Amino acid sequence: MRDFSADHRWLSINTATVRAQWPLDRIVDECARRGIRAISPWRDQVAAVGLEAIAQRIRAAGLALSGYCRGGMFPAVDAAGRQRALDDNRRAVDEAKTLNAACLVLVVGGLPGALAGTPRHKDIAAARQDVRDGIAATLEYARQAGMPLAIEPLHPMYAADRACVNTLEQALDLCDALDPSASGALGVAVDLYHVWWDPKLQSQIARAGKARLLAFHVCDWLVPTRDLLNDRGMMGDGVIDIPRIRGWVEDAGFAGYSEVEIFSSENWWKREGGEVLDTCIERHRSAT
Amino acid sequence: MRDFSADHRWLSINTATVRAQWPLDRIVDECARRGIRAISPWRDQVAAVGLEAIAQRIRAAGLALSGYCRGGMFPAVDAAGRQRALDDNRRAVDEAKTLNAACLVLVVGGLPGALAGTPRHKDIAAARQDVRDGIAATLEYARQAGMPLAIEPLHPMYAADRACVNTLEQALDLCDALDPSASGALGVAVDLYHVWWDPKLQSQIARAGKARLLAFHVCDWLVPTRDLLNDRGMMGDGVIDIPRIRGWVEDAGFAGYSEVEIFSSENWWKREGGEVLDTCIERHRSAT
Numbered sequence: 001m002r003d004f005s006a007d008h009r010w011l012s013i014n015t016a017t018v019r020a021q022w023p024l025d026r027i028v029d030e031c032a033r034r035g036i037r038a039i040s041p042w043r044d045q046v047a048a049v050g051l052e053a054i055a056q057r058i059r060a061a062g063l064a065l066s067g068y069c070r071g072g073m074f075p076a077v078d079a080a081g082r083q084r085a086l087d088d089n090r091r092a093v094d095e096a097k098t099l100n101a102a103c104l105v106l107v108v109g110g111l112p113g114a115l116a117g118t119p120r121h122k123d124i125a126a127a128r129q130d131v132r133d134g135i136a137a138t139l140e141y142a143r144q145a146g147m148p149l150a151i152e153p154l155h156p157m158y159a160a161d162r163a164c165v166n167t168l169e170q171a172l173d174l175c176d177a178l179d180p181s182a183s184g185a186l187g188v189a190v191d192l193y194h195v196w197w198d199p200k201l202q203s204q205i206a207r208a209g210k211a212r213l214l215a216f217h218v219c220d221w222l223v224p225t226r227d228l229l230n231d232r233g234m235m236g237d238g239v240i241d242i243p244r245i246r247g248w249v250e251d252a253g254f255a256g257y258s259e260v261e262i263f264s265s266e267n268w269w270k271r272e273g274g275e276v277l278d279t280c281i282e283r284h285r286s287a288t
Numbered sequence: 289m290r291d292f293s294a295d296h297r298w299l300s301i302n303t304a305t306v307r308a309q310w311p312l313d314r315i316v317d318e319c320a321r322r323g324i325r326a327i328s329p330w331r332d333q334v335a336a337v338g339l340e341a342i343a344q345r346i347r348a349a350g351l352a353l354s355g356y357c358r359g360g361m362f363p364a365v366d367a368a369g370r371q372r373a374l375d376d377n378r379r380a381v382d383e384a385k386t387l388n389a390a391c392l393v394l395v396v397g398g399l400p401g402a403l404a405g406t407p408r409h410k411d412i413a414a415a416r417q418d419v420r421d422g423i424a425a426t427l428e429y430a431r432q433a434g435m436p437l438a439i440e441p442l443h444p445m446y447a448a449d450r451a452c453v454n455t456l457e458q459a460l461d462l463c464d465a466l467d468p469s470a471s472g473a474l475g476v477a478v479d480l481y482h483v484w485w486d487p488k489l490q491s492q493i494a495r496a497g498k499a500r501l502l503a504f505h506v507c508d509w510l511v512p513t514r515d516l517l518n519d520r521g522m523m524g525d526g527v528i529d530i531p532r533i534r535g536w537v538e539d540a541g542f543a544g545y546s547e548v549e550i551f552s553s554e555n556w557w558k559r560e561g562g563e564v565l566d567t568c569i570e571r572h573r574s575a576t
Contacts, residue, residue, distance in 0.1 A: 114511045122529040157445045159485035160527045170487045197447035199458045223402045223448050239448045241410040
């Protein structure tokens with residue numbers, strides 16, 4: 001297992017972590033000047049600055065992209081809606097390619113309409129079929145573009161509105177069905193916030209292996225958690241045994257970046273951005 | 289599958305549903321006069337009235353107990369803490385027996401101290417071992433008392449502070465390990481709020497079968513959900529396809545009560561108790 005205590009060469013910052021403080025071009029600069037070598041930006045942040053401009057800025061800063069957030073949101077109530085989702089995912093693949101991302105992260109979607117507060121049906125099995133079909137179609141396109149797709153299982157508390165893929169086992173079953181040769185074109189993003197509770201986590205990480213482990217995200221589960229979406233903790237402030245699980249991931253062959261992704265409307269998003277990044281660096285070294 | 293539309297003979301009220309409005313003796317009376325045939329009370333509600341007094345009142349009202357809430361909370365940081373948990377669980381078994389409950393529901397506990405906001409360690413595997421040992425010890429006592437134990441898998445968002453048994457598969461693995469003959473002494477309480485999202489739900493319900501399915505709880509998952517604990521919905525107001533899952537449970541052999549359990553600090557706990565019970569009856573018939 002790699003020793004993270006001496007430096008932060010394997011730290012990546014998911015740019016949602018300081019999205020409330022800075023636009024993406026500033027985030028790039030602030031990361032670069034702290035010796036952070038990788039980021040993972042969100043599409044809306046990229047669009048706000050402009051794709052070509054930010055691609056150039058990232059290249060100039062010498063930053064790698066541990067991932068690009070995000071494709072997915074496949075379920076829909078009709079064929080037109082499903083086609084819009086596929087079109088949007090192709091654009092996301094193209095953007096990820098322009099930005100030279102290591103993978104496109106897929107938050108697959110839940111019940112259609114639920115994220116907007118008006119679920120159109122209650123058939124989660126149908127939503128899961130939409131997801132499977134959507135990933136299959138997107139995979140063909142992404143394979144040709146040379147852009148790996150990383151299915152991110154989301155915590156079950158997001159099953160209705162954000163992602164109906166909710167365990168690592170379920171994500172790996174999808175990978176095995178759609179990419180049986182483990183070609184590298186399809187894998188998973190393991191975010192500890194979403195999967196830390198899973199009694200099958202260790203065995204499923206081993207099952208995933210190096211070929212499927214495309215991204216590794218960390219933050220912490222706070223006790224108590226006061227909001228389902230935006231009360232994620234800084235590493236070390238919660239109950240996730242991050243070093244233990246990182247050990248499992250590295251034993252399985254993962255050797256990439258440890259990406260910090262924290263949504264925190266009442267704490268970290270209210271602090272000065274530099275303090276947040278400095279804390280990420282410190283905790284990456286001391287608590288992961 | 290039983291037709292619930294014509295009457296409410298298979299409705300049970302978990303008394304937490306109107307805990308903010310009434311003490312338990314009043315709840316007993318209000319249920320009985322509405323033709324509700326079963327309840328599932330909580331220990332603190334029983335203690336507030338007095339065990340013998342409420343046992344007599346329940347008998348006089350002719351009510352059955354679909355379950356008794358709750359035993360569990362096994363994990364501790366030392367042997368003394370584990371013994372206190374075992375002693376408390378034996379008392380819970382005795383109370384359940386006095387009340388003639390169908391089963392004692394086990395909310396197994398999470399990381400020690402977490403429910404009070406001060407988790408004492410981060411080792412969820414150790415907590416799960418405490419749970420296994422605690423159930424094994426309690427099972428011996430409960431078997432002699434003739435009181436079935438129902439392990440309730442709780443939603444993964446409660447893994448840290450309330451229960452580190454988080455899927456039906458995990459609960460059934462425990463049952464198979466501790467009661468391999470499926471004697472009837474150990475089974476599960478399937479609460480749809482906790483398990484509705486699980487991609488393996490249908491197969492695990494079939495696996496459980498009649499011998500393990502000791503209790504069936506319903507409410508609904510609201511979109512959005514505004515609080516992790518106390519924002520549960522009335523059946524029909526959320527996204528759980530309750531009739532479909534009830535069909536699976538009945539196909540597996542379950543023929544007991546459908547127990548309504550709703551924690552709702554901002555909605556149902558603020559309404560008049562009679563309105564809540566009347567709505568439970570109506571929704572039991574129309575939406576489950």
